[in-house]
Each structure stands twice: as structure tokens, then as C-alpha cells.
Amino acid sequence: MVEYDFKKIEKKWQDKWDEANAFAAENGSDKKKFYALIEFPYPSGQGLHVGHPRSYTAMDIIARKRRMQGYNVLYPIGWDAFGLPAENYAIKNNVHPAVITAKNVANFKRQLKMLGFSFDWSREINTTDPKYYKWTQWIFIQLFKKGLAYKKEMPINWCTSCNVGLANEEVVNGVCERCGGEVIQKRQSQWMLKITEYAERLINDLDDIDFLEKIKTQQRNWIGRSEGAEVTFKLTTGDDMVVYTTRSDTLFGATYTVISPEHPLIEKLADTIENYDEVKAYQAAAARKSEFERTELAKEKTGVMLKGVKAVNPVTGTEIPVFVSDYVLVTYGTGAIMAVPAHDTRDWEFAKKFGLPIIEVVSGGKNVQEEAYTDVYKGTMVNSGFLTGMKVKDAIPAMIDYLEKEGLGKRKVNYKLRDWVFSRQRYWGEPIPIVHCDKCGYVPIPESELPLVLPDMEEFKPGENGESPLAHATEWINTKCPCCGGPAKRETDTMPQWAGSSWYFLRYTDAHNDKALASKEALDYWTPVDWYNGGMEHTTLHLLYSRFWHKFLYDIGVVPTKEPYQKRTSHGMILGENGEKMSKSRGNVINPDDVVNEVGADAFRMYEMFLGAFDQSTPWSQQGLKGCYKFIERVWNLQKIMTDEEGYSADIEKLAHKTIKKVGDDFERMKFNTAIAAMMSFVNEVSKKGSITKGEYMTLITLLNPVAPHMTEELWEMYGEGGLLSLRQWPEYDEAKTVDDEIEIVVQINGKIRDKAMVPAGLDREGLQKTALESEKIKALIEGKNVVKVIAVPGKLVNIVVK
């Protein structure tokens, strides 16, 4: 027998698969399709992280199994290659981002090939390829035409370190998601996408798709739907002030109102507000605060009362003060609230600080002078006119009905979700295909001129004062208006990295089409994606954005389904050996190149799947890795004890059928660790027995093939029936042969195990009871005691209750 030489074997089969184009998906096939998807990587300079192959191997296993089950499988790969790191590198080293990107892609490709993934490389895509981003730009123009892309000057999140605007989703804990830099509010003219228009559908359609519940929950929370009412408060100046509230039941307890510092009413009332200077100063102070400070300072409420202006509570007729405070956000609701300190913690804190009256209108809690009572389930209305005596849940609609009847307010649904800030002041992104003409305004370039290619530049430094590097590309910027032919200027901001990834899965279905983003036939056949695995960190970013784009494309008739992904799962992180997050600074990074060099791709893949529960974070272990290598070698060495027998031997048959069932089921549930454990047990059994039939061996390597494709192909070539094992049929099991004829049952007395017995599998209650009571051990133990009850569970146990 030859020694196990993974270096030789792995290279050999990777070449063979390439030559045979073994994993190419077929367009126009009659076969059932299966579309497996992983998040295409950003090709960073660091190369592959051990986290990437966790997801890729998992879906590779599913894809390979489906292929063996006769499906036409699409398992594609590409590069999400626009983005900041390449651009920053370019600025520092004065190399074109395209050059460094190409280099990084080549390195990633080498690494992915080395791991033996069954990707269809003929459909490889790259978001920075003009042939690709032509269609990203095309989608943008369609959004623009439908009024879903608009330019607006507004305060946005600005990363002071990257010098770039950020979407709401890109700000995490008040700092930049990418670099951790400080985020401030900056007024900037921005392209925005109206994702809020789709808020309702993005929530509702979650009901029809198979996403992990925690993913759905996170998206629902992020979109943040709330039902309430807009209520109009008259001001003593005669102006109207509209507030949003979900607790209209508490209107009788509203003792003041608050508007956000950015609220336009302040400017409008400038002449009436007696302390306008003080208000102005407060506005300025609020504007200077970063997101971080605003959340940090959340403990202590600040604000200024508008002197000379009062609001009138519409149900009590009482005049109440109007404050400006930054605990009210201009971006949510109407930017103004009615404050009910007795039943809202934030209002309570503010009222305490400013000595404002606290009036109880819901009873059932503690003294509202001591603490706000916010429970909406148990309380009863008091001091509330016509609402008094009602339960909160009845009082809310009753009040809204009243307000609507009296013309004082109306029902309103609000979302926390905000429109998507879509401009980036960067070079290395898709140019936004819009020109600005003084006469015609913003005009999309004709679709025939797509792609609008990035101009070649020498310098990639950002322009002055938050301008894009493209501001320096004078020749490129100046153009003609497609509408009137007059002079016009191109947009110099580019799209965010999330643009290209919002539709990439559609391109895979027909990757080389130059007439459309993909043909209708290809989209009809392949979409939706059947199973998409990716990281939790993209739940409110990529996953939400791409659902939005997909719904838009559905609305304009480009794609046939409402939702892009039928099923979404998520993997846990692989931590460093010390249990901490893997990072260069912690010095606990495991490099896939080293691992493959040491134990080979098969052992690496297996360990990635074996190290823990797929959906949980688990530390890496070099020892554990060796265990998997050892197992692979043990499988290889089974050759030594292999017999010529084709089928299963009598004593292994049941185990073989059970193993086939277990491995198949566990793969489907992404319980890869237990599937591998089952195969280990199988090997332990045949090793103990000292022989394995050829039939058993071939079944074993077929089950193992999705996990360790190279060495199983090699063994198949030596002992199998020819052809590629990767394209053979998945083994079948006989349900009848997975059940034992005789099973061991447990006999308990008062829940404690006292004896065990072998009984026929189908033995009924009476039989079990009889067996248990006839046992000598049991007889001795229950001697002289009163048997109260005997519980027999067929197939499991007998429990005798005695006194």
C-alpha cells in the first residue's frame, strides 16, 4: 500500500476537476436546480482567513451532496473587490487600486483552489470589472428613474478617519464599522436610496422565507416598525406643532413638549422666542456632539425652554411649555414629542431635572413621583376624562379615534429604518452615472453609454473638504448634458461597497451576458437562491440592502421572485487558540496556507467542520486539527484490512445503513461535527472488527467525499468503479435496516437505574413490564415494598414506583 501523500493527491484531483470542468452548472437544463451561495469575499491583502473556509466548506458539502443526489448545482464564486483597503494602500504606495486588487484576487484564488471547493469557476465575477459594474450602474439609473435615488443635503454620519460618509448601518456603537474611527455629523450633499419605501414589505415578506429566526428578529428590530399617532398641538403663536406618539392614551398626562435641536420650527419662531440666543447656543452645542458623545452623555438630560411660546394640550386645553432637547431626534417621527413624565422614563428624567409637573394617568404602578410607570399591559386609565377606567390597550385606539374625529390627529406607522446614504467620497467604487446640468438638474447618462468607466488617475487622495478624489479628474468631470446638450458636470462621488454585492447573486446565473444583467431564462431557472450561508454581521447591511434591491428589481419586472434568498443560515466565528477573536494585534492568527501545508486541505476542511457546532463561536485548536488528520490517515489505512466482498457484511450492515442516514441528515441540519463523529464511529467499529468489505469502504468514502474530496477521489480511483467520485450517486439507506432487532432497555425503581435488559425491539408495554418484574435484581429490590405504579415506555425503559 502506498503512503498517504496529501500534497500529491490534492494537486492531482484539483487539476482533474478543472480539466473535466466537473462542477460547472448547466444553463438550460431539465434537471432540478439547486443554487448554493456563500458571501463572495473582499480580496484583502492579508489573504484568506480561517473564517472564510468555514462557510465555504459548509456550503461545499451541501453543494457536493446535492450534486450526488442528481441536482444541477450552481455554487459560484467571485470578488467583491471595490473598497477602502485597496484605495488606502494605493494612496500610501502610489499603486493603482486595480493593480493591487488584481494581485489580491490572484492570491485568494490560489488559496480557494488549494482547498478544493467545487465552485463553478467559469462564472467567476468581479465587481470592479466594467462589464459587471455596467449593470450596477444600470440598476442605479432605474432606481433614479423611479424616484428611489435622490440627492439631498443633510447631516450624515461622517468617519473622521476614513474621511467618508457612512450609512446608518455602518455606524456601530457610535464609531465607524470599518476602522473604529470617530463619527461626527456633517452636512453634505448626498445620494440617497429610498429603502424606507420598502420598509413594510421588508418586514412582512420575512414571514414567507426560511431565515434563521434570530436573523429575522434582527431585521425586524432594525426596521423598527411602530404604530402610533401624529397629534397636533396648537402653539400660542398660532402655529401647529405635530408630535408622534405610540402612547396617545397618556395625552391627558402630557405636561410639556420637546422638539429636537434641528427642528425647523425654531427658525420659524425666531422672532417670538425671547431667549433665541440661548436656544441657538444649545443648537450649536448639540451639532458639535458626535454620535459617540450623544450616546455617552445619555445619562444626563439637557435642554432649553423656549420662552414666549407655549403649546396647548389638545385634550385638556392647558398651556404647557415647549423645550428643545437633543434627546429628541429629528430623524424619527416628526422630530417633536409630547412628554408624559409619569409614564415615560426619558420624560420623567427630564421633568425631574427641570422641575416639571408629573401627572399620573395610568394607575397600577408605584408612585409616579418616584419612578415612571411604563407598563402597557396591567394599567388602568385615571385622570383622563373619557378614558378614565379603561385598560391601556383599549384606551390607545379610543384616543386615536377621538383625535381623528376631532381633526386633532391621525393614525401613523413609523420606522426606525432610514434612507440609505449611498455616496462615498472615494475613487475605488462604481461611478454614479449621473450628470448635473444647471438647466436640467440631475440627469442620468444614457444607458447606451454604460458602463461609465472610472477615469485612470495618478493620485487617489481625497479632495478638499470632503470631496471625492474624482474631483481632480477635470477632463472626465466636464461633459455634455444628455438632455439639453449644454455643459454639465459628472457626479464625483462613487457608490458604497454594498452596491456591487446587492445583486451579484443574479449575475452568477448568466455571468457573461452583455445584453442584460442576466437573461430572463437564467433568472427564471436559477432564482431564488436556495440556500445562502453568511455572517451575522451582514444581517442589517448586505442582507437587508440586497433584499431591497431585489424587491425593486421584482417591481420593475427584472427578476421573477419577491425575495432573493429562500433560506439563510449563519456560521459562528472561529476564535484564536486563546479563545479571543483572531487578529494580527493579538498574535493568534492561523494562516490557512500553513495549515494546508502541514496537514493538507482534506484534514483542514474536516477540522473546520468538526471543531464545534457550526452556528457557534469556537476556538481553534492545533491538537484538534491533528486529530482530524489522524482520522483521514486511518481511513486511508483501511486499505490494509479491506476484503474483496462487494456488499456489506452481516455484522456491519445495520451500522452502515444507520451511518448513511445519520450523515445525510446531519449535513442537512448543518450538524457537520456529529456527521463526522458518526463516520469516526464507523471506522472505529470496522477497525475493531479487523476487516472492512469493499462495499463498506466505498460507501464510507462516498459519505466522506463532500468533506474530504481529494483523498476519497484517490481511493475511488484505486478501488471504485471509475469516473469521478464527486459525480457518483449519494448512497441510499434502507429505513428497515436502520432499526435494531434487539434493544437494551433500562429498568428504573423510583427513577433510579437498577437494571438493564435486552428485549426485542417491538416489545409492547405488557411485555416490558413482565420482563422488568421478572428480573432477579429487581425482584430483590422491590421485595416487601408496595408497587404503586409501573410505567413502561416501549423502546426506552420501565420505571417502577414503589413505596
Next chain:
RNA sequence: GCGCCUGUGGCGGAAUUGGCAGACGCGCCAGACUUAGGAUCUGGUGUCCCCGACGUGAAGGUUCAAGUCCUUUCAGGCGCACCA
């Protein structure tokens, strides 16, 4: 603060509907082979006062029976975070 998740041997982790806790792997111990072993193979390995008892973060509860269900609580992680 709110929402979600996780707590099981020395370690990573198993345990479809409540029904033998600790599968499988690592580590450790012993033995075999060996000039040698950080290679390979075989056996053992939750804890203890080892007949037996105790054991799934803690405390209660439901049940003939609880890692699994309920209540309270502690610890860790993730998400959101003044969203009215």
C-alpha cells in the same frame, strides 16, 4: 435599559418529541511495538468517602422521570441603543 443567544468532564463539544448525561475528538494514564518516540496500535479515563452516592452556572417548582418544561437568579456573548 431592551431584544436574542449560550452556560454540560482537564479542553472542543454530543444528547429529534422530557426517558441510560458525557457520543466523537483532544488531552491525560497504562500497555504493546520500538535503538528511540511528540510515530503507530490496544485498553482506560465525570466526581467522590468507589457496596454505593453525587453530578448539566445557582435556587426553587411541575413530573413516575428534567441538560431538556415553568419561575426567580447569576455569568458570558451578540444585536439595538434617548426611535417617543
